[in-house]
Amino acid sequence: MQSFVPPFDAFLRNAILGIFPYSWGTAPRSLLIYTAAWSDLIYNESLGIYRNSGLFHEPGAYGVFLVLAIIVNLLITGKMFEKKNKVFLICALTTLSTTAYLVLFIVFITYLFKLNINWGIKIIVVFAFIFASFQIYQSGDFLKEKVESQYEDQAYSAEKNLGKKEGQSGRFYAFFTSVKLFLDHPFFGRGITYNTSEKASGEMHKEGSYGYGFIGVFSTYGIIFGLFYMSNLFKGLKKIAMLSKQPIFLVIGLFFAINLSLLSQVFILSPLFVGIFIVGLCAKNNFISKKDKIYVA
Numbered sequence: 001m002q003s004f005v006p007p008f009d010a011f012l013r014n015a016i017l018g019i020f021p022y023s024w025g026t027a028p029r030s031l032l033i034y035t036a037a038w039s040d041l042i043y044n045e046s047l048g049i050y051r052n053s054g055l056f057h058e059p060g061a062y063g064v065f066l067v068l069a070i071i072v073n074l075l076i077t078g079k080m081f082e083k084k085n086k087v088f089l090i091c092a093l094t095t096l097s098t099t100a101y102l103v104l105f106i107v108f109i110t111y112l113f114k115l116n117i118n119w120g121i122k123i124i125v126v127f128a129f130i131f132a133s134f135q136i137y138q139s140g141d142f143l144k145e146k147v148e149s150q151y152e153d154q155a156y157s158a159e160k161n162l163g164k165k166e167g168q169s170g171r172f173y174a175f176f177t178s179v180k181l182f183l184d185h186p187f188f189g190r191g192i193t194y195n196t197s198e199k200a201s202g203e204m205h206k207e208g209s210y211g212y213g214f215i216g217v218f219s220t221y222g223i224i225f226g227l228f229y230m231s232n233l234f235k236g237l238k239k240i241a242m243l244s245k246q247p248i249f250l251v252i253g254l255f256f257a258i259n260l261s262l263l264s265q266v267f268i269l270s271p272l273f274v275g276i277f278i279v280g281l282c283a284k285n286n287f288i289s290k291k292d293k294i295y296v297a
Contacts, residue, residue, distance in 0.1 A: 063100030235280030
């Protein structure tokens with residue numbers, strides 16, 4: 001409605017500005033439980049619609065948790081297109097998130113190889129997916145131009161160490177600086193205090209900074225804890241997959257997909273992912289059933 005009904009758009013904008021003094025942060029983020037499109041930065045001129053942010057401050061963050069929800073439902077039920085996932089897939093497509101699209105592609109391909117159909121058909125579908133994805137990427141300005149411009153700008157900032165002087169943001173910037181800091185401090189990491197972490201920040205503030213994805217964990221805490229965390233995160237997904245007896249290659253593919261999505265956001269150490277880590281850390285039995293008291297939100 002906000003995209004296609006101008007009076008409703010105006011109403012939401014006025015309402016969210018009115019509630020801004022009572023909200024948090026530096027932007028009018030939330031109207032009740034839904035993040036209205038409060039900025040033209042998330043308006044897609046090519047399609048004439050707002051990108052869907054859900055209840056997050058921007059579409060990319062929403063895409064990460066939509067993909068996670070799709071993956072967890074797939075591991076629990078063994079079905080890609082069950083009722084909830086259909087809703088989540090529609091929502092993920094409306095984010096217009098490059099990362100979400102790429103990760104969904106990997107999820108689809110991984111699920112395809114799980115299906116009991118002719119291998120020739122699988123290969124044809126894979127090549128068709130790749131060809132269609134490439135054409136969409138080349139023709140969609142909001143995908144190609146966005147990715148290439150962000151990569152060039154942020155790679156330059158990382159190469160010149162601009163984060164030493166002022167705050168820098170962006171997934172590519174955080175990735176490259178985290179790689180450099182991991183190579184500088186491979187065993188014990190760069191630490192978690194502001195003085196040691198600012199150069200690897202994705203979005204810096206005076207109290208600390210973030211590391212994006214698994215490389216952020218490795219650069220912050222070092223290789224020992226990094227491997228410990230990531231291995232138990234994998235074990236947690238594997239335990240969840242036992243609910244519907246999913247094959248190990250599916251878990252590996254989905255684990256890769258999750259980590260790819262997390263490279264673009266700061267959520268790898270958020271409570272939900274730490275919860276999956278705890279499942280892997282604590283679930284010692286070789287098989288779990290739906291009767292066991294392991295709940296996945």
